[in-house]
Amino acid sequence: MLPAEARKHLTFRNQPSVELGYSSMQLALLYHLHGIPMPKGELCEIPGTRWPRKACKAVLRISVGSSSKTQTVKSLANELLAMRLKAGRADELYEAFWDNHAAVRPHSIGSDTPWEELQALEAEIALKVLCYLAELDIPAVPIHNSFIVPAKYEAECHEAMQKGFADCALGISVPNCVDMAAF
The missing domain is CATH 1.20.225 (Bacteriocin As-48; Chain A)
Structure with a gap:
């Protein structure tokens, strides 16, 4: 429940942190769940x-x-x-x-919004990312589809996010992992 603006000031043992999140993760996963290639560009x-x-x-x-x-x-x-x-x-x-995004449009005839599947897949990805970070002894705080880690581990978090996504959503591009402070 901590607002994004306040999260920018979190520290790990007085060391600065960074929050990395997936860009357009839910939409990318909707394309994945429907078995449809993602369009190019910012979703x-x-x-x-x-x-x-x-x-x-x-x-x-x-x-x-x-x-x-x-x-x-x-x-x-x-x-x-x-x-x-x-x-x-x-x-x-x-x-x-x-x-x-007509190919994955919800609320149309014959279209089910795969809400439960989407949540389960997001959770599976988050757990994978946390496991990868734990293997490296990197503390992390997950917030939906983003992760707060000590700033010195930004590259490792980025790599863990890419691996976690790729493990769970085979065949689609990993959404960009972005610094949430920029949004």
Whole structure:
């Protein structure tokens, strides 16, 4: 529950830390679960629009846990308000995002949102990453799809994240492992 801004100041025995996370992990895993190759480029951006990445990520996060488009759009409208964006454009954002990822679009006829599978796969990847780090005696704090480690172990964490993802999601590219302070 610690806000991202506060996590930047965590230390390990008074040594600075870094938080590395997967970029667009859930969307990459949705493509994997559907057996469809991932498109090129940044997955959580909509080409030709000015929607901020944060708003696009909200569409994804809310969609995979919602049972319907209506429920998603309603929740998304509240998030857009919190981002100081127009809540009335929630449906437009939903459509633009999922038109860009039509192959894995939830809430359409014949499409099941594999929420449980997605969560299980994310957890499996996180456990793999933590095991790789533990083997190296590197302390780590997992937060959803990111890991806080002492800054001096950034490269090792990056490598563990790549290996953990590759172990669990064969055949797809590992999403970029990014410093969460940049987001």
